[in-house]
Amino acid sequence: MISVKHLSKAFGETTVLKDVNVEIKKGEVISIIGPSGTGKSTLLRCLNLLETPSGGEIVIDGINLLDKKSNVFKLRQKMGMVFQSFNLFSHLMVIENIMLGPVDLLRMGRREAFEAAMHLLAMVGLSEKAYAYPDELSGGQKQRVAIARTLAMRPEIVLFDEPTSALDPTMVSEVLAVVRKLAERGMTMMIVTHEMKFARDVSTRALFMDEGIIYEEGPPKQMFEKPKRDKTRAFIQKIKLFGFEIRSRNFDLYRLNAGIENFGHKQMLSPKQINHIQLVIEELVMNALLAKQGDVVAIAISVGYAEENGTIELALTYGGAPYDPVADDGGDDDLSGRIVRNLVKTRTCTFEAGKNHLRLTL
Amino acid sequence: MNLTERLDGGRLTLAIEGRLDTTTAPQLEEALKRPRNGVTRLTLDFAGVTYVSSAGLRVILLAQKQMKNGGGMTVRNVNETVMDVFEVTGLAKILTFD
Numbered sequence: 001m002i003s004v005k006h007l008s009k010a011f012g013e014t015t016v017l018k019d020v021n022v023e024i025k026k027g028e029v030i031s032i033i034g035p036s037g038t039g040k041s042t043l044l045r046c047l048n049l050l051e052t053p054s055g056g057e058i059v060i061d062g063i064n065l066l067d068k069k070s071n072v073f074k075l076r077q078k079m080g081m082v083f084q085s086f087n088l089f090s091h092l093m094v095i096e097n098i099m100l101g102p103v104d105l106l107r108m109g110r111r112e113a114f115e116a117a118m119h120l121l122a123m124v125g126l127s128e129k130a131y132a133y134p135d136e137l138s139g140g141q142k143q144r145v146a147i148a149r150t151l152a153m154r155p156e157i158v159l160f161d162e163p164t165s166a167l168d169p170t171m172v173s174e175v176l177a178v179v180r181k182l183a184e185r186g187m188t189m190m191i192v193t194h195e196m197k198f199a200r201d202v203s204t205r206a207l208f209m210d211e212g213i214i215y216e217e218g219p220p221k222q223m224f225e226k227p228k229r230d231k232t233r234a235f236i237q238k239i240k241l242f243g244f245e246i247r248s249r250n251f252d253l254y255r256l257n258a259g260i261e262n263f264g265h266k267q268m269l270s271p272k273q274i275n276h277i278q279l280v281i282e283e284l285v286m287n288a289l290l291a292k293q294g295d296v297v298a299i300a301i302s303v304g305y306a307e308e309n310g311t312i313e314l315a316l317t318y319g320g321a322p323y324d325p326v327a328d329d330g331g332d333d334d335l336s337g338r339i340v341r342n343l344v345k346t347r348t349c350t351f352e353a354g355k356n357h358l359r360l361t362l
Numbered sequence: 363m364n365l366t367e368r369l370d371g372g373r374l375t376l377a378i379e380g381r382l383d384t385t386t387a388p389q390l391e392e393a394l395k396r397p398r399n400g401v402t403r404l405t406l407d408f409a410g411v412t413y414v415s416s417a418g419l420r421v422i423l424l425a426q427k428q429m430k431n432g433g434g435m436t437v438r439n440v441n442e443t444v445m446d447v448f449e450v451t452g453l454a455k456i457l458t459f460d
Contacts, residue, residue, distance in 0.1 A: 253383070253385050271443070272443050275413055279413070283415060286417065287416060335416040339450060342450040343450075
């Protein structure tokens with residue numbers, strides 16, 4: 001359907017895309033993952049010619065999009081794009097936003113465009129908002145309207161550029177549910193996303209971008225569980241784990257909790273699971289471990305999520321004398337201990353080379 | 363965390379919103395210790411509380427102790443996650459819920 005060959009893009013002296021080669025087949029759902037600044041969004045923007053590539057070819061159904069003789073307008077119509085920042089017209093009602101493209105660009109009759117728009121609004125679950133203005137909608141609703149607007153142009157492929165990055169975490173799932181529905185209906189899609197669990201569940205292929213190339217690609221299961229190359233492995237390891245180091249008694253608990261929350265959302269953990277992780281860590285650190293630290297405070301925390309059995313894994317490493325805070329039963333007044341012991345399913349505590357290693361599962 | 367106070371005769375209602383943890387519990391403790399004349403009953407409204415750790419529980423217990431000689435203390439609108447914490451710590455049996 002689309003064949004990208006030796007695509008490159010430089011902004012001045014900076015080369016963002018070095019040599020990208022990829023084939024996209026009809027019905028594929030491709031997730032593009034990788035660290036920030038590795039050209040993921042630039043690749044999508046180049047495909048849609050929102051950025052002019054510096055070199056290479058983008059061949060759609062046998063026609064090179066970058067050939068000056070090609071009908072760029074017609075070829076671009078085959079691609080829809082959903083942005084991070086919705087980009088709805090605030091002075092137009094939802095229904096008008098969706099009808100605008102079909103009426104003005106596809107020359108569709110207003111009646112037909114209206115019916116198609118209402119059908120799409122029903123698909124994204126927003127029929128009742130047809131006559132609302134964008135300012136009256138939540139971020140998640142705006143993004144669902146933006147998806148409906150893109151679909152109204154009847155694209156053959158939809159490019160999603162971090163569609164949930166600008167959303168409050170509570171609104172991410174409603175947008176992802178719509179994207180999931182499109183995938184089930186066989187829509188061809190390319191999605192730049194940081195929602196790794198979603199990428200893993202929904203996509204048929206994952207591309208890992210780094211160094212301006214597609215560094216590794218494969219089925220999501222392989223990419224997320226057994227990546228072959230070092231940088232992919234390091235990236236996957238990093239997103240699967242949340243790490244935090246405490247070096248002072250006055251450490252920033254807000255930052256620790258925000259980090260856990262962020263990690264939890266990316267792993268699509270429930271609010272209750274996130275709450276439990278925060279609770280166990282706060283209780284252990286504030287009520288047990290800090291008190292046992294000497295002049296030098298050194299506590300390292302890592303949180304992981306084992307998807308295969310739905311287990312949350314916590315690992316805490318700390319100095320001082322051998323000490324297992326979970327075993328420490330402080331009696332009836334030990335509220336903190338009771339909370340921890342109730343939430344912890346399994347634990348091991350070892351002492352090696354002057355450090356305690358406490359491993360817990362929740 | 364946000365605290366909203368409403369005094370109705372001798373009844374003080376403190377509506378708590380947000381997280382009641384190590385960093386915010388002292389704020390609630392301070393609000394409870396503030397001298398107020400004629401308050402005999404205290405209600406802690408937990409409708410907006412999303413998280414409670416043992417630091418928050420200690421302040422709640424302190425408040426209950428403080429109100430024991432008066433008309434007592436009730437807690438209301440506790441969500442399921444917070445109620446779990448009350449239950450595992452045994453506070454669910456000690457506190458009076460509205």
